[in-house]
Amino acid sequence: MKIIIAGAGEVGFHLAKLLSYESQEITLIDVNKESLAYADTHLDIKVIKGDATSIAILKDARIESTDLFIGVTASETTNITACVLGKQLGAKRTIARISNTEFIRHKDEVGFTKFGIDELISPEALAAAEIELLLNQSAFNDSYEFEDGALTMFGLNLSRTATFVGKTVKEAAEILPEIHFVPIAIQRFGTQYTIIPRGDTQFKEGDSVVFITSEGGAEELCRMTGKVNREVKNIMILGGSQIGYKSARDLSKTYSNIKLVEKDREHAIELADQLPDTLVINGDGRNVDLLEEEHISDMDAFIAVTENSETNIMSCLVAKSKGVRKTIALVENMDYFELSQSIGIDTLINKKLLAANNIFRYIRKGEVVAMTKLNNMNAELLEFKVKSTSKVCNKYIKDAGFPRSAIVGGVIRDGQAHIALGDFKVTEGDMVVVCCLPRSIKQVEKMFL
Template structure:
């Protein structure tokens, strides 16, 4: 695919990096000479210096041949404007990064598609939604919902209390025949290798395991692994960022008790005026005495979404020392993922990764409805819609020539999620959730064309 990205900031650079690994033809546009020089030296891509709202710059980037145009500059008006221009100049599909989430809620009413913008994405809104889902399934360190929860991805680390530690996948299935979940990926403790489990794969203590669950499966998984899906009522948030604001607003509207720390006086008063159900405290959330004074030990969850990754991590560690059960940190450095999990922070949020996940489904072949990359695992979760022409259509799962480095986690049929095993027959219109290692993606895509 020929892909043009406007904006060489953190999201744009990260996207260009990931897409270049996929052997896509990438062109990156930015007016900043320094940002472009760094991207040019680090990545196998083409760079064009200039303002993306300039028609001549877009033509220099060969916009008329673009399969996908992605506008992710720091300016929302620029992203909207340049996406409209790109569509008019021949780009087949356009995506614009926005910060005003009202645009997403009223997308059809405004008619963004008619204007020339095929998709709107907000990394901040994606992060807030991820946080809310993590609180909903508080016992898991990684979550993702397909079709509003018809199927759910849940990741956790197996402790010695897990009922199936020491058993193979097949043995566990025989002991618990009525379960509504299936393992789709395993990372052994202390390794960087991702295993797609088969019947003879044995669960071990310390394994980081990703499951797909249908309705009721999450509760079963908690019981069998000794986890407790604690109800979250009292939440403390560090930071006055857009993510913090949206998270505090959404959680307080759902009846949760929310306290928010913001060190900047003007920003704290601004949030307090707009979010009347949230207790806003104008103080540095890293102050341990202040956290104690505000009863951090009584909190069910601590969410650190300030602008500094290191501060977010350290604040979560303070919360863990006060025995807060659920901690969530916003981090920008992907290298922190391994470190933070190893020291006990349950959930990490990365805006760049969330934005990339949302955009990546547009470059996958086949009818990809949704996708997510598994944190720290060299694997992707893809949701395909089955067409009459798909190679998997009207076939039993066990008869499909599926690569060993991929597995079907579940099927959504008429809005109902099901754990699909070997004798399940796939039909037209089914939405099939597949987990696969990166090396097998192209082969899996061909099955759903």
């Protein structure tokens, strides 16, 4: 697949790196010579210095034969313009990164596809949505929804008190008469290996386990793992960034006591005007005395989303030491993900990863409806729509030929979620969620063509 990425910033570079690992033909366009030089020396891609809204530059990148054009510069105007031009010049599909989430809310009304933009993404809006989902399910450290929550992915660490520690997957399934969750990936404590569980796979203390759940599955998981989905009432947000603002705005619709701490005085005043249901505090969130004055120990959740990853991590650790149960930190460095559990922060989120997950489904073969890469694990979670021509159509899962390094997590049929085991028959129109290791992705894709 030939892909052009406009913008060699954090999101663009990360996307180019991930896609180059997939042996895609990547061209990266940016006006910044230094950003391009770094990408050119570190990645196996083509780079072009210039403005992505220049027709000459787009033609130089061979836009007429491009399968996917992605505009992820810092300017949403540039991204929109470049996508419109790219589509007119022959790009098969275009994706624009935007910061104004009004565009996403009204995309059908405005009709962006009519003038050449197939998809709009906002990393900040994706991060805010992720935060809201994590607060709604406070017992878990990772989450992702399929089909508006018909099936939900949850990640957690198994403690010694978990009912099924020491048991195999098959033995654990026998504890409950009607199962509403299934494990799809396990990472052993202290290792970097991702295991796709089978019936004889044993759960061990300290395992990081990812589950797919249908309705009622989250409560069952909490009961069996000793986790408590405590109600969140009091929330403190550090940083009035776009993510901080969007999180405060969205969370204030559900939660009554939200405090937002912003260091810049003028920006804090602006935020106070824009967020009437949020208490905006002008101050440095790294100041422990300030946090104590604002009763941080009474907070149920602390969310650090400043532009500085280290500030976010350190402030979450301070919040944890003051008794805050749920901590979420925004980080830019992907290497920090491996440290999150060992240093005591509940969840780390990354805009680049969220944006990449959202875009990645367009390079997968078969009709991929949604996908996410599992945090800290070498596996992907893909949602396919079954066509009449798909190899899995009208077959039982146990007879469909899935490789051992892939597992079906669940099936959504007519809006109804099913935890699908081996004797479940897949039919046309089903939405099938599959977890697979990188080595089996191509084989799984072929099953849904």
